Amino acid sequence: MRRCSSMTAPNIRWGPTPTRKARLFQCCFTCRATTGSRSTARRFTCQGTRPTSPARAGRITGSMASGAWRRCRFCRTRCSPSSRPTTPSTASSRSRTPASAAISCSTTCASSRMRTELINEVAAHVRGFEKSYAPLQARRRLIYEGLSQGVQYVLNNGVEGDIAEFGTATGFSAYTIARGMAIYRQAYAKRIAQFGMRPKMLHLFDSFQGLPRPDDAVDLDSPYVQAGVWQEGTYKTLTEEELTALCASAYDADKVLTYGGWFADTLPRLRPETRFAMLHLDCDLYKSSIEVLDHVFSGNRIADGCVVFFDDWNTNRCSPLLGQRRAWRETVEKHGVKFSDCGDYAVLGHKFVVHAA
Template identity: 85%
Template sequence: MRRCSSTTTPSIRWGPTPTPQARSFPCCFTCRATAGSRSTAPRSMCRGSRASPARAGRITCSMASSAWRRCRSCRTRCSPSSRPTTPSTASSRSRTPASAVISCSTTCASSRAVSACSPRRMRTELIDQVAAQVCGFEKDYEPLRARRRLIYEGLSQGVQYVLNNGVDGDIAEFGTAIGFSAYTIARGMAIYRQAYAERIAQFGMRPKTLHLFDSFQGLPRPDDAVDLHSPYVQAGVWQEGTYKALTEEELTALCASVYDADKVLTYGGWFADTLPRIRPETRFAMLHLDCDLYKSTIEVLDHVFSGKRIADGCVVFFDDWNTNRCSPLLGQRRAWRETVEKHGVKFSDCGDYAILGHKFVVHAA
């Protein structure tokens, strides 16, 4: 802090006065910070203070700004970055309006008592609490990981439902991509057959086989008239070769690492070619259709329902049910509606799972 050049103004010192009888020091007419007071602002606030020619006995802070606000009680100036305030005009050097008065970051006791229950402060604290909760949720949030966790929970619950209810038959997935859902189902089959061993014995269920269908070349060319109207196809999200990932050998090894290798069957090729390879006596207790396109979905549904391959109580998962902006004229929604009408399917709607999925339980005629 520089000393004031005026001979009538005493030297400015920050800190306590030397003796109780010391004369009072002048104050800055902008920030009201009295030199020599313990409650004044830091030294850097009034760097370059000078004597005010307009007001004798007062000084002006070169660092002072109209955006600063005073503490209601101790008159200490507070940075606008530390507290949200309403800006005032640059010409306002007089007493700050009551609506603009806030508490400083080093709040004095009287200021704290005045503003602790003010509506504005209560609203600010409520906003801070909500923001802290949301930020806490987002701390470890990854959209793709969160979606896959929901898929994992949905499919795992499907396996538990099948075993707990004694639904006879195998489990099949149509469309495997990177193998995440196939691995989830295989692991669930291994874990829950032990957890539900007593129930399995009571129902006399035979060991279940996992059937995995995929072209291992990605999606086919979307040339069906219905698929050509899909927003996903028009935007290029679903196109020939999309979702090509694991090979047939890699998928088999992945699932066999957690489930019996002789109970994992893979079918490589287009559905129209691989569906006839299913053994005639095979029935399904759970289906997971992750084949995206209408044409692929209707091929699977038409085959399993016309061939009487659905067991009573079979749960059917549609991974792409809520795609295509949930239009009933496109994708898996249309394929399911046409299948129900064609084959007279009786079912229970069990609601959504994950973000885009939906599930049904099919009942015997």
Template identity: 40%
Template structure:
């Protein structure tokens, strides 16, 4: 009986806030089977990616991560490190916007989440560490200095703002080693999408955020290039993750790939910050 009253009050509050349209969103997200609620959100993501060259499964998996952290009250913002063409940023922005609208009815839930987009906007940095310089992708020239430069900060903002309001977007220009330490210490992150390719780029992000206790319990961490460089645990994102797992005693669940062979994701349960 109490559960029914709570649901009825929630529905009435949703109707007062946004009318019939908002009430339908509530019914869609809470009364329909989970498969259908996922489908509703993923369809929104796909509709915005339909003209992009992206594996739609990957876009959907990113959107599911956004749904997870919002639906399960994981504290913090969404961040992408390495934006290139803005395709995955569009998936994150679309999912974030959809979920923020659909969960505004839930009293006490904080939906004021920011999408942070970090990039040098100069392509890859020069490989300074031996672990990167000796890796197959760097030594063959695939990951050379300046590779993968694409959008300007202004162009990225213009693209993403079609799917999310400007007040919810922060585009940060510069190398991760310089920009990540400048993130305000009170900031928390619920989802990270790391796509900087190099070990140095990944460790610059992970080490700084874990050291400052900025990654929330329940957060999702996505790695775009997990299996690059012959999937060696001694190189790239694999090495960076293994190092911070040991250093900060991270407790996590392995959530598997998210759509392409090179990718992988984890769910963080807890860790020891410095």
């Protein structure tokens, strides 16, 4: 079996999905998903690609019609036949093409390849939660899709500043962001150099004691608080050391900073020059959310183009008088925030891009 030279990890797994997923992640340079039953994990292995079929040759002009070229399934650009595998590929019994016809593509599909790797890395990380969080797996996939796209947006647009998360719980989203920062800095290396961006730090804030006591008048009106979903100590999971080790395994250890304690006590520990390109607020309560927003906006810590993710935007039955919706509205009014509404992500989340005044 020939290992895919364009992937950083061999035999990346993908969980049970409809068969069309196998087609979705096919790429012409080296990687193709071997299809199987819906209950069988996919394995991404190197199979190479075949030249254009005679049926398609009539629809393709120029040198592509000779069979030496094929358009990439992701970026629709030509694949170069300059690099040919020297070892026959037997990764899939579905291959109908001689190994001698295999060609490989350049790195034009880097972002798509990196995105596929990120999805599978995070899926592997949450395997231990599958039993207890089985009903939430679909939502989790949507969350790491949204957050990974946020990291791509920041790097692709040259947004200055670091990335921060407020409320880490199981470490799922923190790991997603950390892994995305590691992967996409490779995919967007040229763009990062063009913008002259410095390496980004990952700031992780959590009490590591669960939620604080919901004693604010606004929070006491929350259906989640009244039903006991959000109460003192809820979401106490990882310790600070465990979170640090988890994220350091995905990103540079010296660029992962954790802040243990209540937000009102830990936010002042930020260096005066720290600015943020991306924020992820997963702190549930109105009081916690307004503390974070008031600090970062009053302290001029938001870079132009910063994307702000609210994980609990659509909780509290979407009431504008409760939770993160109220916290954001009050922040916009108090600080005169200029922003673009970028819509929902996942099931309960929402995101905005902040502009310089």
